[in-house]
Amino acid sequence: MVIFSKINQFNFKGSFEGWIKRITVNTVLQKYRKETNLSVIPEHLEADVELEESCYLDISLPTLLNYIQELPNKYRLTFNLFVLDGHSHQEISEVLGTSTGTSKSNLARARLILKERIESDIKQNTIS
Numbered sequence: 001m002v003i004f005s006k007i008n009q010f011n012f013k014g015s016f017e018g019w020i021k022r023i024t025v026n027t028v029l030q031k032y033r034k035e036t037n038l039s040v041i042p043e044h045l046e047a048d049v050e051l052e053e054s055c056y057l058d059i060s061l062p063t064l065l066n067y068i069q070e071l072p073n074k075y076r077l078t079f080n081l082f083v084l085d086g087h088s089h090q091e092i093s094e095v096l097g098t099s100t101g102t103s104k105s106n107l108a109r110a111r112l113i114l115k116e117r118i119e120s121d122i123k124q125n126t127i128s
Contacts, residue, residue, distance in 0.1 A: 002027050067117050075110035
């Protein structure tokens with residue numbers, strides 16, 4: 001609906017698909033800002049989280065996407081913007097109105113949650 005109401009703003013510079021993606025991302029971000037789901041957290045958790053390489057072979061894409069969807073909103077949003085959309089921490093912090101350190105911390109926490117979930121499911125042999 002939002003895309004149709006803003007169609008007159010498309011100026012045929014760049015791809016139409018890219019323009020739609022930008023409108024969609026901005027709309028979602030505005031929704032999250034209004035709900036105050038994003039809060040500043042300490043910057044002390046910035047270490048990268050690594051899984052053993054053998055774990056990657058045992059996880060189906062739908063299972064991994066389900067794990068990502070289960071992340072708390074602020075972590076999922078940062079994870080998606082950084083990993084799936086390829087935004088930098090600087091871009092994420094500007095869009096979300098937080099510090100770069102908060103973006104890094106939220107990403108590290110999201111990775112840690114995913115790592116723990118995957119390792120737990122591997123131990124229980126419940127990954128499909």
